[in-house]
Amino acid sequence: MSDRLPELLAALGKRLPTARLTGLCACLRAADGPSDTVLDRWSADHPAAGLGSELHAIRNAWRSEAPSLPGAALALSLAVAAAAAAGSVPPxxxxxxxxxxxxxxxxxxxxxxxxxxxxxxxxxxxxxxxxxxxxxxxxxxxxxxxxxxxxxxxxxxxxxxxxxxxxxxxxxxxxxxxxxxxxxxxxxxxxxxxxxxxxxxxxxxxxxxxxxxxxxxxxxxxxxxxxxxxxxxxxxxxxxxxxxxxx
CATH class of the missing domain: 3.30.870.10 (Endonuclease Chain A)
Incomplete structure (x- = not known):
């Protein structure tokens, strides 16, 4: 696996507010894979600038680098990245x-x-x-x-x-x-x-x-x-x- 997927998850975990992070993690846990339409619906319901394209990039990396990885694993990785960044929030x-x-x-x-x-x-x-x-x-x-x-x-x-x-x-x-x-x-x-x-x-x-x-x-x-x-x-x-x- 390349470093693209972890990098994308880490970047998103750093910037998402708590409520949106919680919602996305719940969505990822419900997703069967990178092509699950539940991800399309979540992205459409949260049209914040840049978020749709970031989620699209994550899904592409997920599909090409680790298609068998469950959505729950991505949710856990995203939550860990957010927790790691919590002590160094950008000013x-x-x-x-x-x-x-x-x-x-x-x-x-x-x-x-x-x-x-x-x-x-x-x-x-x-x-x-x-x-x-x-x-x-x-x-x-x-x-x-x-x-x-x-x-x-x-x-x-x-x-x-x-x-x-x-x-x-x-x-x-x-x-x-x-x-x-x-x-x-x-x-x-x-x-x-x-x-x-x-x-x-x-x-x-x-x-x-x-x-x-x-x-x-x-x-x-x-x-x-x-x-x-x-x-x-x-x-x-x-x-x-x-x-x-x-x-």
Whole structure:
């Protein structure tokens, strides 16, 4: 056997989020072989950028290098690769909205925003210039509030973005620019969970920006960097900066 199949499994194990990894491993365990249509259905149901082509490459290598290997063996190998990579997660990952390609292992903005919100245990800091058409995000924030996560929303008042979060009531704290900062705009787009993970990019919290527009971003998983970002945002809300006020 060549090294192609192990290399492909290791690469995929490093980048897949836990929920998607669990689903793919379950699918592989149910597959009779590389040509099983259950793999086609799973790939069609998970159209993340690059994932379909990666799974296709794995199936081709499986077919040519070890066709008698059971799907359960690939599932185990994938899980082992993910566990081995868990202690060395890349500090950054690319995120996009709109058209996707197989050129890079890119994740979709809508899905990663949900993942970041779900990863919060104590706090969420979210900034957006505009916000509307985000029922899924509001649902996730309601669930986070139910876990006693403190949620601060930094929103541009001129775009009426706070209206998108009205169903959350007092479960969230809303911040707008102070009246003495009217010459500037709150243009940042951030979703930060605790002090460990942050999504940064061009996408506002709107349905079109999260799914359809051509948007580019990154997700940071370096606690040192994310911690400094969180500290800066807290400073903006404090009395020293006097930049933000409670909405």
């Amino acid at each position: 950054t990952e690319l995120v996009v909205s709109g058209p996707t390609s197989s050129a890079l292992p890119i994740r979709l903005t809508s899905g990663i925003a949900v993942d970041v919100i779900r990863s919060a245990h104590t706090s969420l800091l979210i900034a957006s210039f505009a916000a509307y058409g985000i029922a899924e995000i509001v649902t996730e924030l309601r669930a986070a509030a139910g876990r006693n996560v403190r949620i601060d929303l930094l929103l541009e008042e001129s775009t009426s973005s706070a209206q998108a979060f009205a169903p959350l009531g007092d479960r969230v704290r809303i911040w707008h620019r102070a009246h003495n900062s009217t010459r500037s705009a709150l243009h940042a787009k951030v979703v930060a969970a605790d002090r460990h993970t942050a999504l940064l990019g061009s996408a506002n919290l709107t349905g079109r920006a999260l799914r359809d527009n051509v948007e580019i971003g990154v997700i940071l998983r370096d606690p040192a960097i994310v911690g400094r970002l969180v500290d800066h945002i807290h400073w903006l809300t404090g009395p020293q900066a006097r930049y933000l006020r409670r909405g």
